[in-house]
Amino acid sequence: MKNKIPVAVLAATGSVGQRFISLLENHPWFEVVEITASDRSVGKTYQEACHWLITDPMPESVKNLTLLPTEANSLQKSVFAFSALPADIAKNVEPDFARKGIYVCSNASAYRKDPLVPILVPEVNANHLDILDIQQKTYGWSGGIITNPNCTTCAFVVPLNAIDKAYGVQKAIVFSMQAISGAGYPGVASMDIIDNVIPYIGGEEEKVEYEPTKIMGSYQDGKISLHPMVISAHTNRVAVVDAHTICLSFSTNQKVSKDNIISVLKNYQMPEICIGLPSCPDRGIVYHEADNRPQPRLDRNLGRGMSTSVGRIREDSIFDFRMVSLSHNTIMGAAGGSIFNGELLARRKFGF
Incomplete structure (x- = not known):
């Protein structure tokens, strides 16, 4: 596919963030263009800050990306953000990304009980994605939040x-x-x-x-x-x-x-x-x-x-x-599930 969707990984240095990075390498629809981390890692390259845990090697494409603050204003290129944030941080910042027009595919539990946020498993409840239109109208944002389950x-x-x-x-x-x-x-x-x-x-x-x-x-x-x-x-x-x-x-x-x-x-x-x-x-x-x-x-x-x-x-x-x-708890149960949700959203919203 010629034009990939530019995406960010939030909390990219943690174990789930690393799984996002690994699974998104050479993805046919998505390209990682921005990554965020906690304050102690901001400004470093991914290679400098990340203690890599995945058995596959760190992708060359991200090694020299600079880690940004986990703030909506930090992202200038991304259409989607794959979130590996802890729930307490996700609760505060994920709506900011949605207000900015970014679609957040979140692994965090912060918004799973929100009646307008779907807990999406594409092979079970793909039609729940329809609530995203109501979520946008109700909360007044042009992006959105979808979650995957525990x-x-x-x-x-x-x-x-x-x-x-x-x-x-x-x-x-x-x-x-x-x-x-x-x-x-x-x-x-x-x-x-x-x-x-x-x-x-x-x-x-x-x-x-x-x-x-x-x-x-x-x-x-x-x-x-x-x-x-x-x-x-x-x-x-x-x-x-x-x-x-x-x-x-x-x-x-x-x-x-x-x-x-x-x-x-x-x-x-x-x-x-x-x-x-x-x-x-x-x-x-x-x-x-x-x-x-x-x-x-x-x-x-x-x-x-x-x-x-x-x-x-x-x-x-x-x-x-x-x-x-x-x-597999960190693939289907975490990063892979969020990416699967992002793919469904890309098909429904952008015709991929």
Whole structure:
């Protein structure tokens, strides 16, 4: 594509910011032209300020970019901004970028509960992007804010939505085993996580209980209505580097067999609106037959880190069914999900 959309990465030196930089290298639609960081790094080149954590090398195209303050007035070229900002900073500055006319694709949680800001997962609720017009009119800005969900929500919402579309989901209980990369860098101290499971991640359970109800909710007459299902969540940090594993039990509205549930997951097709987007995986859901799958080390990179792996479908003695779901928390669950959202926005708004 001849003319790429110029984009910025906000908080580019952090672990999620680095993942944005890595995934945007040679992107067919987007070109990173501006990057921001905290005050201690402003004025340095990316190469000077960034302690690079990704296994792929730092892209040559960004090494000599100068880090700018994370302020709307600092950006002079960008149409989109991919935000890896902490929630407390995002809450204060992301609206400034939207007022300036920049579309913010945010990994932060600051605006996920705003009724006019979608929590977007393109393969689930692409139509929620329509609320952006109302967001702009209501808040008086020419840009906008769209968010992607918490990385734990990402690990199960696609298969749960597929089941809901087929048979309805009433309630679910979710147990997470979350990778240490979800805590950022340097993350959890080694003496705390080695030989251990930490059964508390601040604010996580509340996000996992709320976010799927908004993502899977209906959009009508300019309003996102929450899905009526009820979710109970238990979140845990485990000694895995990347990928969140979710064990969940759920009840359906219709009385169906285990084979019906397996068929929905095995035959899942990506929605047409997603086909052709650069980050779209060939298979949105990968169903595993083996009793011991999915596993983080074996399955997190399927679909270039953008597929959800599912297995161990079986009947449940309290709920109707139970299963195991997994996705890459810093790709699909963070930077990759935001870029996927940006691609959908680019298609809808700019005809890409």
